[in-house]
Amino acid sequence: MLKLLSYLISKGVATNKVIADSLDESCTGLPTVTDVSCATECNVCVSACPTDAVAVADGAVTLDRGACIGCNLCVEVCPTGTLVNDRSTSVWSYERQGLVRSKSSFAGEPQPAAQTGAFGQSLAIRVLSTGCAACDLEVAAAGNPIFDLERFGIGVVVSPRFADALLITGPVPKALHAAVLSSYEAMADPKIVIACGSCAISGGVHAHGYAEANGVTDLLPVDVFIPGCPPHPWQIIRALLAAKKLPGRRQGNPMPDLGKLPA
Amino acid sequence: MRIELLPLAMEKRKPVVHAALHNGERLGLITSIDGNQLLTVLVSTLTGAVRCFETPLVEKHYPSLTPTIPQAHWFERTVWDMFGLLPEGHPRLKRTHLHEPYTNVPPPLSSRAGRELENHAYQFLKVEGDGLYEIPVGPIHAGIIEPAHFRFSCFGEVIVNLEVQLGYVHRGVEKNLAESHWRKTGFIAEAAASDMPVANAVANAIAIESLFGASVSRRSALLRGVALEVERLGMHLSDLGGLAGDVGYLAIASSLGRLRARPLRIADLLSGNRFMRGFIRPGGVSRDLPESLLLEIHATVRELRSELAPVLSFYLDNQVAIDRMEGVGKVSPSLARDFGLVGVAGRASGNDYDCRLWNADFAGLRHEFTVAHDGAGDVLARAKIRIMEVGTSLNIVEDFLSNLVPGKHRTDLPDTLPASSCAIGIVESHRGELIHLLITDESGGIKRYCIKDPSVNNWTGLAIAVRNNYVADFPLCNKSFSLSYGGHDL
Numbered sequence: 001m002l003k004l005l006s007y008l009i010s011k012g013v014a015t016n017k018v019i020a021d022s023l024d025e026s027c028t029g030l031p032t033v034t035d036v037s038c039a040t041e042c043n044v045c046v047s048a049c050p051t052d053a054v055a056v057a058d059g060a061v062t063l064d065r066g067a068c069i070g071c072n073l074c075v076e077v078c079p080t081g082t083l084v085n086d087r088s089t090s091v092w093s094y095e096r097q098g099l100v101r102s103k104s105s106f107a108g109e110p111q112p113a114a115q116t117g118a119f120g121q122s123l124a125i126r127v128l129s130t131g132c133a134a135c136d137l138e139v140a141a142a143g144n145p146i147f148d149l150e151r152f153g154i155g156v157v158v159s160p161r162f163a164d165a166l167l168i169t170g171p172v173p174k175a176l177h178a179a180v181l182s183s184y185e186a187m188a189d190p191k192i193v194i195a196c197g198s199c200a201i202s203g204g205v206h207a208h209g210y211a212e213a214n215g216v217t218d219l220l221p222v223d224v225f226i227p228g229c230p231p232h233p234w235q236i237i238r239a240l241l242a243a244k245k246l247p248g249r250r251q252g253n254p255m256p257d258l259g260k261l262p263a
Numbered sequence: 264m265r266i267e268l269l270p271l272a273m274e275k276r277k278p279v280v281h282a283a284l285h286n287g288e289r290l291g292l293i294t295s296i297d298g299n300q301l302l303t304v305l306v307s308t309l310t311g312a313v314r315c316f317e318t319p320l321v322e323k324h325y326p327s328l329t330p331t332i333p334q335a336h337w338f339e340r341t342v343w344d345m346f347g348l349l350p351e352g353h354p355r356l357k358r359t360h361l362h363e364p365y366t367n368v369p370p371p372l373s374s375r376a377g378r379e380l381e382n383h384a385y386q387f388l389k390v391e392g393d394g395l396y397e398i399p400v401g402p403i404h405a406g407i408i409e410p411a412h413f414r415f416s417c418f419g420e421v422i423v424n425l426e427v428q429l430g431y432v433h434r435g436v437e438k439n440l441a442e443s444h445w446r447k448t449g450f451i452a453e454a455a456a457s458d459m460p461v462a463n464a465v466a467n468a469i470a471i472e473s474l475f476g477a478s479v480s481r482r483s484a485l486l487r488g489v490a491l492e493v494e495r496l497g498m499h500l501s502d503l504g505g506l507a508g509d510v511g512y513l514a515i516a517s518s519l520g521r522l523r524a525r526p527l528r529i530a531d532l533l534s535g536n537r538f539m540r541g542f543i544r545p546g547g548v549s550r551d552l553p554e555s556l557l558l559e560i561h562a563t564v565r566e567l568r569s570e571l572a573p574v575l576s577f578y579l580d581n582q583v584a585i586d587r588m589e590g591v592g593k594v595s596p597s598l599a600r601d602f603g604l605v606g607v608a609g610r611a612s613g614n615d616y617d618c619r620l621w622n623a624d625f626a627g628l629r630h631e632f633t634v635a636h637d638g639a640g641d642v643l644a645r646a647k648i649r650i651m652e653v654g655t656s657l658n659i660v661e662d663f664l665s666n667l668v669p670g671k672h673r674t675d676l677p678d679t680l681p682a683s684s685c686a687i688g689i690v691e692s693h694r695g696e697l698i699h700l701l702i703t704d705e706s707g708g709i710k711r712y713c714i715k716d717p718s719v720n721n722w723t724g725l726a727i728a729v730r731n732n733y734v735a736d737f738p739l740c741n742k743s744f745s746l747s748y749g750g751h752d753l
Contacts, residue, residue, distance in 0.1 A: 004514055004577050014521045026556065028535035050447040071450055071541035072549070127407045131432030131749050134457035134538050137501070140407045141527075144520035158405035170749075175362040175431045176410060179402050205451045209435035210371055229540060230457070 014145040020234045022087040028072045030227060032086035033063050033101045045074035045083055051198070051205055054083075065091065066099040066201040069229035089232065092239030093225045094246075096217065099201070118190040118248040119164050122153035123240060125194070126163035128183055131170030131206075131213070134230040135197040139169065142233040142240075154240050160186040165243055166220075169230075171199035171206045171213035184220050190248025192223040194239065197230050204229060221249060264313065265473045265686045268302070271316035276303065277328060279316065284332065288314075289616070290603055291689075291698055293328075293338035296711045298346040298373035301325060304700065306689065311621035313687050315700075320348065323378055327353040334603035337719055345437070346370050347378030358385060360430040360752060371438050372711075390416035390424050398734065402431045409748035413737075420733050425726045429751050436753040440712035445471055445545070445680050448712065452699065453540055455714055456750030461487075461494040462692030463714070464543035466699035469688030471545040474680050474701065482670035483547035484624050485663045489560075490530075490539050490548075492656040492663075495693040496567075497526035499649045499656070502745045506646050507578060509739045510587040518574045525567040529660075532556045532563075547673030561664060568657050575650055588643035592728035592740035595640055604724045605717045606695020607652070608744055610636040611644035612724075618691035630658035640728075645743040679707040692717060694747060716750030 023029050038061055045054045045061060053067035054074050061082055063074070074083045093099050129136045142149045143156065157163050160183040172180055184193065195216050198204040203214040216222060223246055226239040271279060280290065283305045291304035291313070301318040318325075327350035328335040337359065339350040344360045347370035361371075367379050387397075395418055402410040412428040436455045440448050452467040453460035465487055472479065479487075504519030527537040533552060534542035542549050552560075578584065594604065599612030609616055617634040619625065625632050635651035637644040680703045688699040695717030704710040725744045729737055 007573055007577065008514055008518070011518075011521075024531060026532050026535060050443075050450040069450060069454070069540070070536065072535065073541070076549075128403060129407065129409045131409065131434055131752070132454075132457050133409060133747065133749055134460070134540075136407045136409065137458055138537075141520075141523075144523075145517050146521060146524055156407060170409075170432060171434055173432055173434045174364050175433060176402065177364075179410070179431075183403060199454070205454045206434040206436070206439065209439050210368075211433055211435035213434040229454075230538065232537070 015148045015151070016146055019237060020089055022089060023232055023234070024087075027087055028070065028075070028085050029087040030065055030068055030070050030091060031063060031072065031075050031083050033061055033103060033105070034082055034084055035103050036080055036082045038082050039080050042079065044077045044079070048073040048077045051207070060103055062100055062102040064100050064202075065227040066096060066225060067198060067204065067207075068227060069198055069204055089234040090238050091227050091231065091235050092242055094223065094242070096201070096222070096225060099225055099227050116247055117245040119244050119246070121244075122155070123165055123244045124155055124157045124163050125165040125167045125240070126157055126160045126183070127167045127169065128180065129169050130172045130176050130180065130200070132197055132199050132230065135169035135200070138230040138233055139167065139196065139236060142236045147233045147237060149237060149240070152237065152241060154244070160184070161188070163187055163191070164248065165192045165194055167194040167196050168200045168216045169196045171203045172216045172219060173206075173211045173213040177212075177219060180216065180219055189250040189252070191251070192243060192246050192248050193220045194224040194226065194243055195222045196226045196236065198227055199229075201225050201227060223249070264469075265476070265684065266313055266315050268315055268317040268685055271303070271318050273318050273325065276301075276316070276318055277326070277331070280305070280328060280332060283314075290332065290334050291696070292700065292713065292715045293335055293342060294700070294713050295342055295346045295348060295372070296702055298348060298370065298375045298378065301342070301348070302700075304687070304698070306696075308616045311618065311689060313689070315685065315687070323347055324349050324351050326351055329353050333601045334720065337723060344370065344380070345372040347373050347375070347380060355388070358430065360433045362430055371435065385428055387414045387426050387428075388416075388424060394418055395423065411748050415734060415737070417734055420735070422729050422732055422734055422737070425729045427722055427726055429722065429748060432749050432752040434753065437712055437714065441709045443709070445709060448709070449544060450541065452714065455753055456716055456747040457538070458498060458747065459494065459692045459694065459697070459750065461490045461539050461543060462690045462697050463699075465491060466688035466690040466697050468543050468545045469690070470686040470699045470701040471676070471680070473688070474684055474686045474703065475676050477546065477674065477676055479547050479674070480670035480672070481668050483672050485667055486533070486548050486552060486672070487543055488622075488624050488663045489660050490533060490542055491690070492659045493526050493529050493533065494539065496653060496656045496660075497523055497530065498693040498745070499653050500526065502742065503578070503646060503649050505742045505745075506588070506642070506739065507584070509742050510584050512578070512581065512584045515574060515578050522567065522570055522574065525563055525570070529560050529563050532560050544673060546676045547671065549673070551672040552667070557664060557667070561661070564657060564660055564664075571653065575653075579647075579650070585643060588646055588739070589641060591642045591736050592732055592743060593639070593641045594724050594728050596638060598727055599640065599724065602723045602727070603720045605720045606692070607645050607648050608721045608724045609695060610634065611648050612640035613638040616696070618689050618696050624663070625659075630662055632659070642739055642743040680709070682707045694718060694745065694750075695721065714753060716747055716753075718746040718748075718751045721746055722751060
């Protein structure tokens with residue numbers, strides 16, 4: 001026991017003190033669109049994309065990061081450098097449309113106005129996995145000693161009844177629709193829904209099949225979108241910090257007033 | 264490897280499979296192409312040679328193999344779901360994939376009309392008697408874990424029977440694969456079980472390359488080998504950390520959580536992301552490894568080796584931790600053999616089957632490759648196998664990296680697959696034997712793409728292991744099997 005203790009002390013604190021702005025140089029991150037014009041009649045990125053996340057109209061390319069799986073094929077084939085790697089860790093958005101990248105979004109997005117948060121300094125999240133083990137592992141990794149999610153007041157709870165936020169990973173196939181809806185119903189007001197990963201946002205590679213695995217957006221109102229396949233723990237942490245600032249939705253299912261409960 | 268479909272009459276099917284199982288082959292897979300035939304895949308555990316038999320079917324009924332070959336039971340249930348084919352004499356025929364919302368829809372992979380699925384209400388095995396009660400758990404669990412329903416029948420605190428109802432994350436992967444161009448199949452396969460993307464992508468690449476008769480350079484074959492072992496390292500450390508957490512040994516759980524960052528860092532350097540998504544491509548790998556990164560990976564492997572040594576010795580020197588794992592969740596070698604358990608679970612129950620044994624890339628390595636196995640079949644044995652395999656994987660990564668020869672990292676492949684052919688890719692993933700079977704139609708499109716995840720074999724192993732164990736030990740048993748829900752449900 002003493003040996004173990006001295007080993008642990010000798011290892012010091014593993015936690016990263018600074019929330020990284022960008023991923024390491026060796027990472028590819030997600031693609032983004034620059035202001036460099038496309039080559040004439042060029043369509044190679046569209047035919048390379050496995051999830052139809054890239055579209056070209058009138059010679060301009062748009063990229064939907066909500067459908068992107070980060071395979072990097074579009075960046076590899078792009079002859080002009082219009083599509084490049086983006087290693088930023090701030091990839092989240094409050095709006096689905098905010099995940100769409102184009103020439104105009106390259107200049108910079110207007111920062112969303114600060115909202116009055118309902119959750120103060122803490123956020124209790126319930127992770128509901130619907131078929132993506134990689135996103136689950138990255139959410140779990142965000143809680144490990146290196147990223148240490150809990151220092152930000154964000155904890156993973158075991159029941160939707162304890163949760164402020166429902167964090168969905170995976171494409172929500174048909175067999176889970178009822179379970180996802182009842183989890184949301186079970187949450188007390190105010191509450192938010194976070195779609196983590198491309199599958200939860202759009203179904204990713206699984207979309208448009210007979211199993212109706214098209215993501216959570218058709219079932220529940222989503223407040224925070226985290227693109228990526230899977231998103232990096234820093235990208236998840238940045239999104240959760242943004243989620244803390246939300247006012248939350250009210251559905252007429254408030255916490256019971258303890259003063260009025262029968263004795 | 265490329266394979267031919269060998270014709271086999273229905274009445275000879277049972278004796279052929281029986282004889283094969285006695286002669287060192289295992290039942291790799293039972294499936295169908297479009298509901299008009301049965302495919303039976305037999306894999307030699309010594310050489311990796313594959314025989315794939317095709318038995319034509321006119322009616323939807325066929326005699327079940329399950330009564331005498333228990334490991335066929337799950338395959339036959341899945342074939343019923345996906346093709347509407349009824350195994351006559353199957354003792355517990357139930358749905359594996361399709362739930363109540365699929366009532367009265369045609370089986371997703373069948374080409375025959377009039378086989379709509381009926382009777383979707385799932386019937387759990389009833390265990391009745393004085394003092395017996397049931398605990399229903401799931402589909403949504405109290406942790407960061409995939410969904411499934413567990414029905415425990417208990418007597419006091421002891422589990423009498425566990426029935427696992429899967430299928431909650433059935434996403435239609437196989438149909439999606441058959442409707443996609445081959446260039447996109449790798450990305451779908453990676454998402455089939457997204458915590459083992461490398462293994463799935465390698466199996467996909469092997470199947471496609473062998474259809475084209477293409478071979479990859481020695482350099483990219485070794486880089487693939489490195490990727491597979493790095494994935495195994497990451498997941499084994501994650502599972503060992505989870506086991507330590509489940510026995511309350513939190514110092515080890517958090518130390519392993521910290522050390523898992525090292526294999527993920529190697530993955531980053533190798534491929535550009537922590538899960539190596541998109542790294543393996545048919546024809547080679549997505550990017551070459553520059554000399555500077557090679558040195559950094561070498562250094563990271565050495566660091567990981569020296570950092571792991573004290574943590575793993577603390578793990579197995581702690582008598583309290585050993586006591587919590589020893590004798591818990593036992594699967595006897597004979598049951599493991601009967602139910603065809605693979606991977607860590609199979610090796611912990613005395614079966615030394617490991618697909619890496621046939622891998623030609625291992626020839627001439629500095630460290631000799633030996634398969635770790637143990638006969639105890641309990642949680643401790645599964646933990647020990649993982650610890651031994653972590654060491655083996657570190658050796659293999661170092662050997663592969665020091666044997667890297669210059670070469671092209673990728674060759675281009677034609678756009679259309681050869682028509683009417685069949686190929687199979689078998690890979691030892693961190694969970695065990697993973698099989699991808701690919702069959703093309705007359706115009707070179709994909710007619711059938713079948714994935715057999717190792718979890719398909721091992722879910723039954725978990726149900727066997729928890730019998731007569733405490734309910735409170737279920738999380739420990741579950742973690743020691745480390746099964747994939749998504750990989751099974753597809």
